Amino acid sequence: MAQLQVRDLTPEFGAEIAGLESHARLDAEQSELLQGLFDERSLLVFRDVELDTEDQAYLAGSLIGQSASGSGDAPEEAEPAKPAFVSNKMEDGNAPYGRLLFHSDMMWFDKPFQVLSLYGLEVEQPSVPTSFVSTARAWDTLPDDLRARVEGLHARHVTGQQARGGYDDGELLQPMRENVRSTTTPIGYQHPRTGRTLLYVSQMMTQEIVELPAEESEALLEELFAHLYDPAHVFEHPWRNGDLVAWDNQAIQHARSDVKHDGPARTLRKVIAPKPSLVKFETPKFSKVS
Helix, strand or coil, X not given: CCCCEEEEXXXXXXXXXXXXXXXXXXXXXXXXXXXXXXXXXXEEEECCCCCCHHHHHHHHHHCCCCCCCCCXXXXXXXXXXXXEEEECCCCCCECCCEEEEEECCCCCCCCCCCEEEEEEEEECCCXXXXXXXXXXXXXXXXXXXXXXXXXXXXXXXXXXCCCCCCCCCCCEEEEECCCCCEEEEECEEECCCCCCEEECCCCCCEEEECCCCHHHHHHHHHHHHHHHCCHHHCEEECCCCCCEEEEECCCEEEEEEEECCCCCCEEEEEEEECCCCCCCCCCCEEEECC
């Protein structure tokens, strides 16, 4: 097995991994290294690798210890991976156009999945990058006065993109569902696997701070967003074919600028781990926010 080389992407989070062989299965040493990096750095980037859906699912599961190290066997009783596609060209592609605010997928559900991975299937240049921030870094560096104000408070997260001033430039994509889902969590949220405290609010899905009146809630959220999304702490990944990016869906939030339906092809295969224990997801329809 080739030895993996690691390079930090930012001082606070993210690592680029070189040396991963296409279609390879991990040995015990590689698996231990990647699991440790994933818990510590939260976002891993692999470039120029050939991966099918099964390979991508295997690697996503391996990052949280849910694939058999070295043997290539699938986890016991695992179902075949069911990918989705984030695409402006494929029929029924998810999020086919428009801008997405920062969020964690399924933040509105009480048990979001742990690993989100995207693989560059067809990427024409110039390609819209994906932006990332660390909710763990944001909590660790939260100013003392702001931390004191949010201690003990809870946020409600709701499906769709929340309408709030200053964000709608006509490019926002709105996922529309017949059934609205929501959940409420502490703003200082303990990560279920690592135990780290996360600043768990997002532009897209956090509707309100439940203990505060509407105006006070929005004002405090805007202060938290300014800290969480400080441009100095945003990492942008420029997509190209053969890229695999996998991240901790709660310790990391992601966003993107406007993707054009008639722009360069941008098709990313999406595989998550583990599969959420939900009865049935309603596939959203998409439109621009008006």
